[in-house]
Amino acid sequence: MLPRLTPVAAIAVLLAVWAITLLLYLLKPRRRRVVVPFMPLWDALLLPEPTTRLFGRLRRVGSLLIALLLTGLLVLALTDPRPGLFSRAPRTLLVLIDAGQHMQATDVLPSRLERARQLALQLVAAKANQDELLIAQMDATVTALGPRSADVPTLQAALKRLAATDAATDFRVAAEFALQTLAGRPNPALTLISDGAFDAPTSVLDALREHGIELHHLAIGTSTRNVGIRSFSARRYRGDETQSEAMLAIENSGARPEHVELRLLGDDSVLAVAQLDLPAHAVVSRFYSDVAAHARRLEAQIALRAGHDHLASDDRAYALLPPVTRTRILLVTNGNRYLEAALLLDASRELNVITPGAYHDSTGYDLVVFDRYAPDTPPAVPCLFIAPPASAHDVPFRVRGVVDRPSFDTFMRDHPLLQHVALRDVNIARAWRVLPQAGDRVVAAAGATPLIVTGQRAGQPYVALSFDLRESDLPLRVAWPLLFTHAIDFLRPPDLDYLPPLRIGLEQRLRVTNAPSHAVLQSPQGERERLAVHQQAVWLRPLHAGFYRLEVPGDPRLWAANRDPERTVSIEPRNLNQAHSGALEVANGWLPSSAWVALLALAWAIAWLEWLTYQRRWTV
Amino acid sequence: MIRHERLVFATLTLLCVALLVLVDRSLIGQQLSATWNAQRFVLSAPRWLGLCSLLPLVAASGWRGLTDLSTAQRVLSGSFRSLLLACLTFALCQPARLLDTRRVSVVFAVDNSDSLDRAARARARTFIERAERQRGANDIELLAFASNAQPLHSSAELDTPGDAPATSDGQDTDLQAAIQLAYGLHAADHARRIVLLSDGNQTRGDLEAEAAHAARLGVELDYVLLAGTPPGEVGVRALRLPESIEVGRPFRVQAELFATAPSEVHVELFQAGIATASAARDVHLEPGETSVEFPAIVHVGGPVDYRLELTPHGPDRFSGNNRGSAATFVRGRARVLMVDSDPAQLAVASQVLLRHEFEVDVRPETAMPRTAAELAQYDFVIVSDVAAERLPKTFPELIEHYVRDRGGGFLMAGGDHSFGLGGYQGTRLERILPVQMAGEVRRDEHALALSLLIDCSGSMAGVKIDLAKEAARATVEVLSDQDLIEVIGFAGEPDRQVRMQSARNRLGVTQNIARLVAQGGTQLFPALDLAYQDLTVARARLKHVILLTDGQTQESGIPEVIQAMRSENITVSTVGLGRDVNRELLQTAASLGGGRAYFTDDPQNVPRIFVHETTAQKRNSAVERPTRMRTREAADFLRGIDVARAPALRGYVSTQPKAHPAQVLLESDTGEPLLARMRVGLGFVLAFTPDIKARWTADFMRWSEFDKFLSQLVREHLRKPEAEELPMSIDVLQNRAQIVVDARGSDERFIHGMVSQVELVAPGADGTSAVTLRETAPGRYEGSLLLPGYGAFALRATHDLAGRPLGQSHAQAQNPYPIEYLPEPPNAALLGRAAALTGGRALTDPAAAWRPARSAVPIRQELWPYVTWFALGLFLVDLLLRRVRLFDRHFRQTRSAPTGV
16 A cells, blocks of 8 residues: 555645745855956956846746756655546446456457456556545456455556456346445446446346446457357266267357368367358257267367357367266175066176175165165165065164055156056055155055155165065066166266266365365366365366366366356447446546656656756756 | 866766666566565566666766855765655655565454344444454454345444344345455455354355355455344244145145244135135144144146245234245046936946046036037047937037047947947948948848838728838838848737748838738737747847837737847837827837837828838847957057956947957957947047946946956046156256256157246246246256245246157246244354355454464555655755755865965
C-alpha cells in the first residue's frame, strides 16, 4: 500500500512548501564584495543598463516560478493522481474477465484472453483513486483473483493470476456473484471483459439492472469461424465388455461449410480417419462401433482441410473406457448345478465354488453367491443370496417360517431385475417367510411373502431369492438366465460400462479406495499437484481437457475431462451493451498507467535544467 | 583555455549521454533486487538509473558556474542538487521493500438463515465483537449470509427484533456463496482467513467443493458452531408413499411430522387436491418425530399425488414447513371389457380375471363403447353371445381399428347368438375373425333335416291352410340340396304329406305340400312322435322341427317326447297362429326343444316366419354334444396347461378355420376350431367357439386349470404397452432433478438418436416443466429439470425414435424439505470436513481467529513516496543554500588578493 496524499493534505503540503519557497526568494542574498584592480571594469559598471534590470527581475520571478513548479510537481506526484481525483464519487467496480474456452480464440492477437487482460490493465490504470475494484475470472465458476482494492499494484498483481481454461462460461453464476458482491455497495458497476460468446439470459441482465448495477461490456473478438468437437464419449456394452461404442459430435459454428479430417486415436494409435463435410451452423454426430478392442484412452482430433479456425483447444476431445475386468465370483454351495451352469454362461466371469464349511471371507472376490447358506456377517462385497436359511445373525434378514406353494403376484415392474422377465407362472414348492429390513426393496412377492428382495448390507448391495431354486421350476424357464444376469449386473459397480468424464471448471469429488493422506494429480499438461485426501476422496477442479491421472498408492486412476457438451462451440462475439447499457467511458481513452512517474520525470528534468541555468546565471 | 573547457564539457556530456543510453538499454525489462540487513529490496524500473549518468554534468557545470557563492557553499549546493536528482532517479526506479507478513485478513461470515434464532445471532455478534477488540494489526471484514451473502459494515447490523427471521431470504443456507463473497472482501497484503459462524446445515451450494477451491487459493476456513432451535415449531418432515401402488389395492400414506414441543395439530390429506374423508384428524405430537399413517386407495392408474396439510393449534414459528407432498405414477391394471346380453352369465369368467389382477368391466351390449376413444380405454375386449344385429352398427369398424391400429385384443366367445348363430356371416367382423361361419358338411352327412309339422285341423281351413302351404313351399326354396325335408300334416292322425327326402326334389315336394287339406281335430303328440322317429334315423348334422298350429291340443306326452328329441340333438321351434293357441304349451315345447317360439295373429306372417326359422336353422351351426379339446398348435399361454385333461365341452358353434395367418390352437374331436387366433395389424383377434358361460363350458369352467387358461389367454393377447419401459434414474441436486435414461435395445445395443422428453406429471404439472434429454454417451441420455418445490415428484419420460414411439420411463424425484425448517442438530461434521480441507479449525476463543497465518504472505512496500518526500526536502534545502550565504559571510580576502581601492 502507498502512503498516498489525500487531495486536502496535498493542498496543505503544497501551500506550505510554496510559502517556504516564496520566503526564501524574498531573502536578498548579500552580494560578495569583489576587489577589481582593472579600471575598464568600472566603465562597465558606470554605464546605464536599462534592459538588464527588467531581465534581472524576470530572472528572479522565473526562478521562483520554476521552484514553485518543481515543488508542485513533487507534491502532485505524491498524491498518485488519477482521473476523478476531485470530482467523482467513489465507485465499486467488479471486473469480470471471461476465461472460458472461447476466449482462447486467436482472431484477436495474441488471443482474446490476452486482449482482455490488456483492457483490464488499462481499466485499472484509468480508474479513479477512490474507486475500488474487485477483479475476478469467470468461467464455469467465478474466482476472485485478488482482494477488492483501490490500490493499482494490488490490482495489477491480481491480473497476473488470470489464466485460460477450457471451461464453458456460465454467466448465470457470474451474475449471481456480481449481485452478491455489488448489491448495497456505493455506485456499483459490473465491467464485463469478454467476447460475449455465452448464454446471457435477459432475466439475468434485468436482475442486475434492478439492483442498480451498471453493466459495461468491453467486447472482444471479430471472427465466428470455428469447428470444434462438441462432445465425445465412449461406452462398453454391458453384455460384452470387449465391445465398445464411441459417440462424437462435431459442430461447425461458422457461417460457411467446412471440410474436416477426423482422426480417432486409441492409446495414441490411429484407429480411424474420416473426412467429414460440415454445413454451416450444423452439428454432425457420428457413432463408431468397436473402435477399441483393447484401448482405453480414446482421443478425437479434427483439422480443417483448408485453412484453420480461430479456436484450437476444442479440436481435441477425450474419452476413457472402463477397464475390461473379469468378475470374480465365489459360489458358496453344497452343490447346485443350476447356479453353476448359469454362472459359467458368461466368459467374463471367473467362478470359484466352495462349500459353506470352507467359507471364511470374501477377500479377492467381486461377488459372492450364497446358496442355501448365510454367513454370520455380511461380506464386504455384493452378494446374491439364494434361499438364505434362518440364522442366529439374521443375515441378510430374519426368516420366520415357510410358505407353501407361493406364486408371484406382486412385482416392481420397473425394477431392473425384472426387465423382460416373466415370473407369474413360476411354480414354487415353498419359500421362506422373510422379514426385510428398513430400506430393503421387495422386488417381487407372493402376497405378503417377499420372494425377491434387494437392499444393502455392510454398505454393499445384495439380491436375495427367498426360495430354493431346486424347489421351483424357475431354472427350467426362460426367465431364469435373464433374471440371474440382471442380478449379476445389478450387483456390479455402476461404472463398469461407462466412466463419466470430469466436468471442466467445476470442483469434483473423486473417491479413492485406499486411504492415504495425499494423492498426486497429474494434469494433461504434465503438471503434478498434490491433493489432500479427506474422507477417502479428493477434490479437484480440472481446467483443461485431457486425461488426468490420479496417483494413489495401489490405485492409480485415469479420468478424461472434456468441455461441457451442452454448450455450443460458437465463438461468435456478442456485445451486451447494445441491449442494456452504454460502453464504459473510461476504457476507450488513453491514460498513463502511472502519472506519478511522469510527474517525477518532469521534476527531474526541471531540476537538472534549472541547475544548469542557475550556474550560467540565467536564473538566480 | 575557454575553448578547451568547452571541449571537455562537450566530451563529458557525450560520455554521459552515451552512458545513459547504455544503462537504459541494458536494464529494459529488468528488475533489480538486493538484500540488506535481512530485508529484500527491489527496483521495478531500474532503467531509470541511466539518469544518474547525467549527474557528472551537475558537478561540471557547478565547477565552472557563475554564482558568487563561496566554494564550500557551491560544493554543498552542488551536492544537494545531485542528491536531489539522485533521489528522484531512485524514486523513478520504483523501489520497493519485500516483506513477509503473517497478518491475517479475517472475514467473519455469519449465518443469518432462519434455522438460527436471535440468541444464536447474538452469540455470533458477541464472538465477533470480542474478536474485533483483539485484532491488533490484522484486518477484519464482516458478511452475513442465508440464501445470498451480503457484506456488513458492523456487527450491529446482525441485530434483528424478536425471533423473526433475520432476512427475507433466510429460507436457505448457502455457505458456498458466503465463501465466494469473502474472497472479494479480504484486505490486500494479508493472509486470508474466513470464519464461518453457522450451524452448518446448508441447503444450497456445496461447502466442501468451495472449501477445496479455497484451499487451492490459500484461504483458511475456520468455523464457530452455532446452535439454535426455533421455539414452538411443528412441521411435516416427509410424506411417503409405498414403492409400488396398485390400482384398487389399499395402501398407507405415511407422514412424518415433527415438533419441538408437545403440540396439538390438525392434519388433512388431499389426493389430487381433494380432501379424503378418512384422512383428516387431530394428532398429538410429542417432541421429536411422529409418524402418522393414512389409509388410501387409487382407483385409476396414472399420476397420483398426495398433499398433507398441517394446522397447528399452538405456537409455530414457520408456516412454510406445514405441508408435505408426494407423488408417484401408478400403473393401472389391464382393463378387460366383457359384453354379453346377460352380463350375469359372465360372473365366473369375470371373477377369474379379477383374481388375476385384471380390471374387468362387464356390460350389456346396450352399454357398449361407441367411440374409438372409449374403446381405447380397454386392453382386451370379449364379446360373448351377442347377436350381430344387437351390436352398434359402428362396432365392427371400431373393433377393427382397435385391433389393427391400437394393438388391442378381441375375443368372440360362442353362444346361441355368436358366430353364425348371431348373424355374423358375411359381416365385416367375420372378415377379421380367424374362423368363417358358413360351415361345410361332410359328404356322408346332410346339413339339415327339417320336419315341418303343420296343423291341418278344421280351424286352419281357408286362408290359414293356404298360407301354411305357401310357408312350406317357401321353406323348401330356402333349403339347399344337402338338406332333408319332410312335411307332416296333423289333425286327428299324422299324415306324411312329404316323406323325409332331399330338398333337391323341390318340384315333387311342392306338389305334395299342395295336397294338405284342413279337416278334423288337433292331435299334436302323434305327429311329434312321428317326426321324432323320422329324424332319429335321418343322417344329418342338424335336425329340426317346425311346428305350426292354431288351436288347442292335448298336452300329455308332448314335453317328454320333446325332451327325448332334444337328447338326440333334435331341436323344436313352434309357431302359434291366432289368439286361441296354447301359448304356454308352445313356449314350453320351444324351450325344451332348444328352439324358438313364434306367435302371430296374422296368417300372412306365417310364410315369413317359416323362412326365417329355416334360415336360422340353416346357419345354426351349434354343435351340442360332448366334445373334448385337442391342441392343434402350441401357444405360450397354453404352456403348463394340459388341455387334454380338461373336461369335455358340452357344445360349441361350428365354424371353419381360415387359412394362414389364422391359427387354430384348439380343435374339437371332429377337427372344428374351438380356439383360433389371427394377428390383425398390431393386435390379435380370437374366436373361442364354445361359450364362456355355464352352458357349454360349465364343466370346463369348474376345471382347476380354467383360471390359468383364461387369464393367460387374455394376458398374452392384451394390448401391449405402447412403449417399452426404459430405466430412468433421478438424482436431485440443488432443487434440480438430474435425469439419466439408459437406452438399450433388447439386443443390448445402444439406442441412438432417441428423442426423449421428460415431464413433471405430479404434483404441480402445468405442462411447462419439461426437458428434452441429450445423448451424452452412446445410449445414455441426460438432462436436468428444475423441481417446482419440495417433496416427491413423479416424472414421466416419453422416448421417440425416428418419429415413432419407442418407450417410456417413470421415476420419482425426492426433493427433501429444506432442513432450514427442520429441528436438525448442527452439522459440525460438514464444517469440520470443510475446515480440514483448508487447514482451518473450529474456534471457541475469538483470539484464535487472529493466530498468525501458517505461511507468510509476501507483501510489497512501495518506497518511492518516501524518496519523493526526501527529494522535496532536499530541494528546499538546496534553495536555502542558494538564498542564504552560509560560508564566507564577511568576505575574507584571500591572501593573494589586493586590498583597498
